[in-house]
Amino acid sequence: MLLIGIAGTRLEVHEREWLQHDACAGVVLFGRNFASREQVADLSAAIREAAPRPQLVCVDQEGGRVQRFRDGYSALPALEGFSRRHALDPAAALALAEDHAWLMASEIRASGVDLSFAPVVDLGWGNRAIGNRAFSDTPAVVAAFTRAYVRGMHSAGMAATLKHFPGHGSVLEDTHFEMATDPRALEVLQARDLVPFAAGIEAGADAVMMAHVTYPAVAPEPAGYSPRWIGDILRGDMAFAGVVFSDDIGMKAADSAGGVGARVDAHLDAGCDAVLVCHPELVEDALVAVRDRRLDPRPVERLLGRGTRDWESLLADGRYNESRRKLEGLV
Template sequence: MLIIGIAGTELRAQERDWLQHPACAGAILFARNVASREQVAELTAAIRAAAARPLLLCVDQEGGRVQRLREGHTALPALHGFDALYRRDPQAALALAREHAWLMASEVRAAGFDLSFAPVVDLARGNRAIGNRAFSADPQVVAAFAAAYVAGMHEAGMAATLKHFPGHGSVAEDTHFEAAVDDRPLEALRREDLVPFAAGIAAGADAVMMAHVTYPQVAPEPAGYSPRWIGDILRGELGFRGVVFADDIGMAAATPVGGVAARIAAHLDAGCDVVPVCHPELVPEALQALQGRPANTAALLGLIGRGPLGWDALLADPRHAQARAALVQVPTPGADAAIASGANDAGYLA
């Protein structure tokens, strides 16, 4: 099953055909698709109308530099700002993160989406793609925030997606543009990077997004292509029963296995349920690659929301104004080293 990207602020005839393809599970929008709050609501409605079955509509709306929806939406603080608050008052910081999650998810639903790919539960250890998108460098602190954030998204009626499994924060490389290798043994990863994922899964996270990072002491291929990581560790050891997303197949670190068809097959064969194809120029080849392959549409039904939450209803909810006011307390993290990161590029999945 594929989540596809589209080119602009309106659907083209060819894109309507893509959305009707049996292998298309939904669409993801980026800043290139957003001109205004009203326009994006019209576009999400048009995408739903173009398909003969329910589709999953997705966006990256984390806070900080990764916010595809800006005009008419709250400017959400980056997650790393919560770390300083946690050191002063852990319970207050966790409660505020829950409000961040509720506010983000509520506004994304009001725009007509089902899912924002959040939260990031990687460790803040200097990765160029992650930067201040991560809560903290401390695994136990990130684990506490992961549980709080999942709860806040659920309160807003949105499924939560933990990313990027099994942990993207402890290597320097940005997988949008280069391969990344983490040579630590599995025991070290269990003590550190896997801790927040275990906490998020225990809190009821509905989905996990894989990292395009290779951990050669665990498996020879990047994690999203690895039956060891997906089947044995994520589903077996951690007991995860939700939806597994690959990361974007257009990223540089996804390319070693071959062309578009080879990447999709490798992800699905390894155990991924859904493969994002964010660059529209790759979509025709991706759909062709899945001709005749059985599609597991049931895997995504639990992620599709309860229908759009209208802006009028959201703005009438006192919690909306209260959450916006409360988030002013979150400090702005220091300069982000990942200025040129693909996460800041509206054409890439973050």
């Protein structure tokens, strides 16, 4: 199945046609698709009305520099700020991270959007793409925050997505623009970068997003289209039974698989349940690539928002204003 990107703040005729395709499982929204809370809700409704089957509407609303919806939404602090508080008062810091998750997920669900791809559970070791998106550089600390964040998202009725498996934070390169290779052995990764993922899976995380990083000591291809990483390690050794997303195949590091069709095939053949095609100019080729495949939307449909929430009920929730107040000092 595919999660696609669209160009603007309303659906165009050809985008409505994309949503009719059997392989289209949903849409990933970006800043280019946002004008206001009301517009996002209308766009989400239009996406669902245009498709013959349920559609998963997604966004990256992590906080800090990765927050696609801003005007009318809480200014969410980057995750890195929680680490400093954890050094002083671990319990209070974890409770605040859970509030962050609940607040983020509640606002997104009240907008008619099902899923924010969160939390980032990469280690904060200076990667150019991750930066202050990571909770900490310490595996046990990130693991503790991961459990709290998953709990907060679930309490707001949103599925949690751990990213970027098996860990993007310990390489320098930004895979949006360059290839990335991590030479460490599996045993080292298991003792460090995989610790937060194991904690998140134990906490009931619903999905995992793969990294476009190659770990040649473990497998020859990037993790996102590696049967070893997805089938043997994530599904087998770590017993993960949820949904596996690719990262965006429009990123530079995905070029190693070949053209658009080859990228889609490689990720699906390796065991991804859904491939992200976030650049609208790549969607047509991606749809062609899956036309002869046996498609199964059921795994992705399990991530649809749990229960309903609107802004009126959210604003009347005492936890809402209290959470916003407590988080203001971290922005």
